[in-house]
Amino acid sequence: MPSEREETISSRSGVFYGWTIVAVASLGIFVSGPGQSHTFSVFVEPIGRDLGVSKATLATAYGLATLAAAFLLPRMGRFFDRYGPKRMLTIVVLLLGLACLFFGAAANFIWLSIGFALLRFFGQGSMMLGCANLVSQWFSRNRGIALSLMALGFGVSMAVHPPLSHYLLETFGWRQAWFMLGGLTWLLMLPPVIFLVVNKPEDMGLAPDGAPAPKSESASEEETISGLTLNEALRERSFYILSAGMFAIAMLVTTLHFYQVSILTSQGLSAEMAARVFAVSAVAMVVAMPVVGRVFDRVRTRFVCAAALLITAGSLIAVTHANSTETAILYALLFGLNNAFSMTMFGYVWPRYFGRRHIGSIQGTGQMIGVVGASLGPLPVGLAFDLVGSASGTLWMLALFPAVCAGLALGLKTPSGVSGQAHLE
Numbered sequence: 001m002p003s004e005r006e007e008t009i010s011s012r013s014g015v016f017y018g019w020t021i022v023a024v025a026s027l028g029i030f031v032s033g034p035g036q037s038h039t040f041s042v043f044v045e046p047i048g049r050d051l052g053v054s055k056a057t058l059a060t061a062y063g064l065a066t067l068a069a070a071f072l073l074p075r076m077g078r079f080f081d082r083y084g085p086k087r088m089l090t091i092v093v094l095l096l097g098l099a100c101l102f103f104g105a106a107a108n109f110i111w112l113s114i115g116f117a118l119l120r121f122f123g124q125g126s127m128m129l130g131c132a133n134l135v136s137q138w139f140s141r142n143r144g145i146a147l148s149l150m151a152l153g154f155g156v157s158m159a160v161h162p163p164l165s166h167y168l169l170e171t172f173g174w175r176q177a178w179f180m181l182g183g184l185t186w187l188l189m190l191p192p193v194i195f196l197v198v199n200k201p202e203d204m205g206l207a208p209d210g211a212p213a214p215k216s217e218s219a220s221e222e223e224t225i226s227g228l229t230l231n232e233a234l235r236e237r238s239f240y241i242l243s244a245g246m247f248a249i250a251m252l253v254t255t256l257h258f259y260q261v262s263i264l265t266s267q268g269l270s271a272e273m274a275a276r277v278f279a280v281s282a283v284a285m286v287v288a289m290p291v292v293g294r295v296f297d298r299v300r301t302r303f304v305c306a307a308a309l310l311i312t313a314g315s316l317i318a319v320t321h322a323n324s325t326e327t328a329i330l331y332a333l334l335f336g337l338n339n340a341f342s343m344t345m346f347g348y349v350w351p352r353y354f355g356r357r358h359i360g361s362i363q364g365t366g367q368m369i370g371v372v373g374a375s376l377g378p379l380p381v382g383l384a385f386d387l388v389g390s391a392s393g394t395l396w397m398l399a400l401f402p403a404v405c406a407g408l409a410l411g412l413k414t415p416s417g418v419s420g421q422a423h424l425e
Contacts, residue, residue, distance in 0.1 A: 016210035018138035018201065022146050024192045025131035028089065029153030031189045032131075033161035034100050034181045035123015036154075037257070042165040046174045053109055061109070063375055065116035069125050070371035074230075076126050077133075077364020084199040085134040092130055093189045096122040100182030104175040129367055132347030133360050137200040140208040144296025144348055148289040151343035155286045200356075208356075226419045227355020233362050236415045238353050241408045243369045245305060246349070248402040249312050249342045251373035255398070256319060256335060258378040263391055267323040277322075277332045284336025285343075292340045296348055301424045302412040305349065308341035309406035316399040320392040346370070355418040 033039050040062065048058055080088050099122050103115030131150060139146040168177035201208055233239045256263075264274035296304055315331070315338045322331040350363040384394035414425060 017198065017204060017206070018135075018146065018208075018210060020196060021138045021198070022135055022149050024196050025135045025150045026153035027192060028127055028131040028189060029150060030157045030160070031093070031096075031185055032123045032127040032154075033157035034178075034185060035096065035119040035121075035125070035127065036157060036161070037124075038158050039161045039165055039181075042162050042169060043174050043177075046169060047106075047112070050174065051106070051109065051112060053112070057109070061113040062116050065113060066120050066124070066371060067375045068117050069121035070368045070375065072121055073125050073129060073368045073371070074361060074364040076121075076129060077360035077362070077367075080130060080133050080360030080364075081358050082360075085130055085137065086193065086197040086199050089127075089130045089134070089193045089197060090190070092122055092126045093185060093193060096127060097182040097185040099123070100178050100185060104178030104182070125367065125371065128346070129360075129364055133363060134197065134199075136347060136351040136359055136363075137356055138208060142209050142297055143351065144344060145290060145293035147347040148293030148296075148340070148344045150347070151340075152286060152289055154343060155282055155289075158282055226417060227351075227357030227359065228362070228415060228417055229358050230361040230365060232415075232417070233354045233358075236354075238412050238415065239362075239366075241405075241412055242305075242349050242353065243366060245309055245402070245405045245409055246345070246366060246370045247373035248309065248405045249345070249373075250370035251377035252312055252316060252398060252402060253338065253342055253377075254374040255377040255381050256315060259381050259385075259391065260319070262385065263319055263381075263395075264322055264328060266385075266390060267320075269323065269325075269328055273325065273328060277328055277335075280329055280332035281336035281339060284333045285339040288337050288340035289344070292337075292344050296344060299424075301349070301352055302410050304341075305345065305409040305412065306406040308338075308345055309402040309409060311338045311341060312402040313399040313406070314338075316395045316402075320395050352424070353412070353414055353418065 044058055048054065076088075096119070099115065099118035103112070103119055106112040106115050131153075132147065135146050135150050136143060165177060165181070168180055172180070198204055201210075206212065228236070260277065261271060261274040264277065265271055311334065315335045318327075318331040318334050322328040346367070347363070350366050351359045354362050380394050380398060381391045384391045
């Protein structure tokens with residue numbers, strides 16, 4: 001039954017409270033910034049100098065920490081199912097702040113490696129998992145647009161955290177910068193989570209998207225909060241099609257982020273121009289996000305997933321032709337669109353095909369698969385640069401992977417036992 005406070009909040013305004021949840025979740029995606037690659041990049045040089053660690057060693061520790069964190073995500077997903085997003089997000093925010101303090105106090109390489117793992121697990125992993133879980137509970141028919149608006153927090157983080165980190169680094173030093181990032185995490189996120197987050201619309205006498213909740217509590221449980229268990233999902237063909245697609249996207253998007261400057265400069269562009277391409281992609285991503293969200297809500301999901309994978313394949317091919325300002329901008333626009341699709345898919349596909357009831361454990365497993373792909377992605381292109389001096393041929397071959405996954409995505413079907421998705425079949 002909804003509490004007195006939740007009923008008061010629900011009746012205070014005619015606006016669906018789920019949009020407040022989206023705002024909090026978007027802030028959560030922003031707050032995950034200390035666990036994201038674009039923040040770490042600012043600190044590579046000063047940490048290496050201070051601790052006497054090479055870039056290659058730091059990169060190895062970072063990759064292994066990311067991989068280790070990935071395998072803990074299914075367990076975290078089960079905790080979200082058991083205890084609810086509000087309680088778990090409170091714990092994650094507290095631990096992410098502590099991880100920042102721990103990282104800032106690193107005195108040796110082992111300490112630093114553990115700090116990497118904690119930041120990746122609680123920031124890039126658990127915070128993003130929890131925010132997507134929360135929004136998925138509140139939306140069904142409008143889940144695409146809700147998740148795309150949530151994901152705008154990532155674009156804002158890309159714009160804010162690197163320059164903020166650089167300022168703190170230059171003003172106070174890298175250790176104090178991480179202490180301040182930890183404090184900022186608590187300051188920004190703890191009050192909204194404690195005072196604004198409600199686990200699911202049924203707790204306020206509502207259903208997803210703002211529809212009135214069924215009068216029968218048993219009907220609400222069976223019809224509104226439908227879904228498979230993780231074990232049931234693992235027996236569905238659609239789970240493996242989605243996993244392959246998310247692995248491909250995470251692997252290849254990470255590859256392009258990691259080697260974009262190297263690829264473009266090897267094709268004749270200046271390093272300055274190659275760096276500016278990131279900004280063009282970020283703007284394109286932000287502009288495309290709401291449109292992409294609406295597409296997910298209104299077009300058959302299997303077609304949208306196939307299109308997203310083909311855009312990833314197209315991005316891999318387009319970057320090999322980016323040898324002038326004009327072609328680099330065209331690539332940047334396509335890659336920005338690709339990022340808009342991939343960030344929305346991250347939270348959308350798992351509740352769409354497997355329901356809300358056990359979404360934490362299912363999404364945690366799916367996110368683990370994606371993070372493993374992200375960890376392995378840059379290796380083939382790195383080897384191509386080392387062995388033949390060019391990545392073009394390798395990128396063309398890699399483009400076959402998402403193209404094949406796009407064909408498989410056309411066979412996606414909603415399992416029996418998951419309701420409310422007939423308009424997307």
